[in-house]
Amino acid sequence: MVRQSSNLQPKILRNARAMLLAEGYRGLSMRKLANGVGCTATSIYLYFKNKDELIHSLIDEGIGHLYDRLRTAAQQAKGAQERVDGLCRAYLDFGLENPEYYEIMFQLHPTHMTRYPAEKYRRARQNLQLFTEALATRANRSDGPTTEDHLRANTIWSNLHGAVSLLLAGRVDVRLDKEAYLEAVIKDSAGGVA
Amino acid sequence: MVRQSSNLQPKILRNARAMLLAEGYRGLSMRKLANGVGCTATSIYLYFKNKDELIHSLIDEGIGHLYDRLRTAAQQAKGAQERVDGLCRAYLDFGLENPEYYEIMFQLHPTHMTRYPAEKYRRARQNLQLFTEALATRANRSDGPTTEDHLRANTIWSNLHGAVSLLLAGRVDVRLDKEAYLEAVIKDSAGGVA
Amino acid sequence: MVRQSSNLQPKILRNARAMLLAEGYRGLSMRKLANGVGCTATSIYLYFKNKDELIHSLIDEGIGHLYDRLRTAAQQAKGAQERVDGLCRAYLDFGLENPEYYEIMFQLHPTHMTRYPAEKYRRARQNLQLFTEALATRANRSDGPTTEDHLRANTIWSNLHGAVSLLLAGRVDVRLDKEAYLEAVIKDSAGGVA
């Protein structure tokens, strides 16, 4: 009955993000979402083909944000080691500050929804690439990253992911000094030349 | 005339685990579970108060299995460093071999189900304790683990968790040599004093 | 809230039949049906796997009723020609008296629902067989029906079907004497030895 001309798309995404965080994929229902947005469930289908596409859009957004964050960190770093450290810190910050994005990007089991298009995952791999390149630079390799760098980038990523995901899940011992913990994770991962 | 008492409980748990593996938490429905077990949905409620309690039982089982695995690894190790390495390896193996347990133990967002009783999580912390103690032993601390050991145990754990969880989610680059990757993760985590 | 122990199945079928007649396949909704029956939509699924299976059950019933009717007619007939005439009359009567069955058995376009199992259509063919046999008998063929009889049975059937279906659809000119019309159809179809 109320015919607002306000573009709903961003509103829908915003609400979906919050809802996803609060209740998980399973708890995100088109109707509850619509209710939160202030429109009918039908209207959501004007902007997204279906629930999965809506989620995919959120993943897209998340990947984009994370990439921006990492790229900025890489650019602002003064030295090679600082760049690696900075990337780690940026990754952790992003994850901890954007749990809603983080969950759908990395926690959502693919079987829980229509597979996120492989083509888009490739875009996600750009993020990893930033780490790989920073490692190559640090090692003074002028002819690009080696397999070794690639492997290293992956372990760094998985270390960081482990930390973020346990923290978000509230699984890390609260008596632990969080900052020290994060520092330790970074040192483990980006740890100097050894 | 064999009148088996046919206690359903283990059958239910076994099926639930298989189902969880095949279709994820979201795909586990009481009706389908009952169907697999060969009883009615109602019967399940004789053994478990509700779906969440059933899941909790599975978590209990999982924690127990993991603990057994880790303790065995700790006992069989010949030296201090070997003990830490062995614990890491055992953790990774457990996670990768029991994705159904791993998901509900560590991936399931607490908000997705009735909170797992805090009291039980404490039991889960025994697992972490094994790491802490191994680290203390390695450092020749006779008067028990320090805060430092505790912190270290946590980063080790989160590193391992990161690896398992990305592997299970199929998020790790398939072109990567998996064994080399796992080795690197362990070295990162348990890597001696260097 | 009301837990009646009255078996719903026949009630559901009865209501579905009426509803199908009144509003067609498209107009038969599980919810409206449940409402008419006095239960919830969910309950219907206790008795029928889904909407199509419910319809199939109705078709089964219809085929059975028609067969009973035809067989009875065939048995009661005194002579060979009378048997053919009787079968025709019985078919017309059945169709006109049971429009709800008739529609779902013969009018429902197969594309409108999951295909009725081929195996069951075979059962439906028994009905046609009664005609074929009556024709063979009338022609004094002791060694069973010929292709000719089979063809004839089919044209008889289609003539009768045409009449029933146009009458049920209200497409036949109301100024026409209905009884005379039906007589003419039968004569066309079962028309003597000529």
Next chain:
Amino acid sequence: MVRQSSNLQPKILRNARAMLLAEGYRGLSMRKLANGVGCTATSIYLYFKNKDELIHSLIDEGIGHLYDRLRTAAQQAKGAQERVDGLCRAYLDFGLENPEYYEIMFQLHPTHMTRYPAEKYRRARQNLQLFTEALATRANRSDGPTTEDHLRANTIWSNLHGAVSLLLAGRVDVRLDKEAYLEAVIKDSAGGVA
């Protein structure tokens, strides 16, 4: 710069017909139709008041086409008996070649849509009239058709309709020689004075 006025109406009708053939009345949705036409659902309402009126237009078209076909057949016939035969053949051909028209003209239960205006049905009766007249001519009645002719026209029609409708529904035994079957139906119906 060809600025076609691109009147949508014929395009809509054409698509609706195709869709009706492919998916039946039930499968014809305004949205999907619009999609096929290349316009929005809203646009269709510029040309047709609603879905039923759209269907009615198609029925109009169908009646017109059938009439053309029958009239042509009647005109081309050389003799009186040939005229009756030709009409039958034309009717069968039309039905079998235009299942999409045939369905909405004769199969669609009136209750499934807003009643087709009675006034228009009268136009449809012209088709029957062609049969009646041909019969009168064949019987050498110079003073117009009798009630007998009218009755006969109706049985012919219903015989033909029975055949078309069973064939379209795929209900006729596939082992039957189709051409022989059709011939037999015509002979039944138009079969001379014998």
Next chain:
DNA sequence: GATGAATGAGCGTTCATTCAT
């Protein structure tokens, strides 16, 4: 110890249609 019958709530989705622009 187990079942059969039933429920109420909710799911994702599609429908024909309206209306301001």
Next chain:
DNA sequence: AATGAATGAACGCTCATTCAT
């Protein structure tokens, strides 16, 4: 002449759960 945004109602169906037996 056409659209884009929105709606309310309905759809088939599945869910976890209850309760009398």
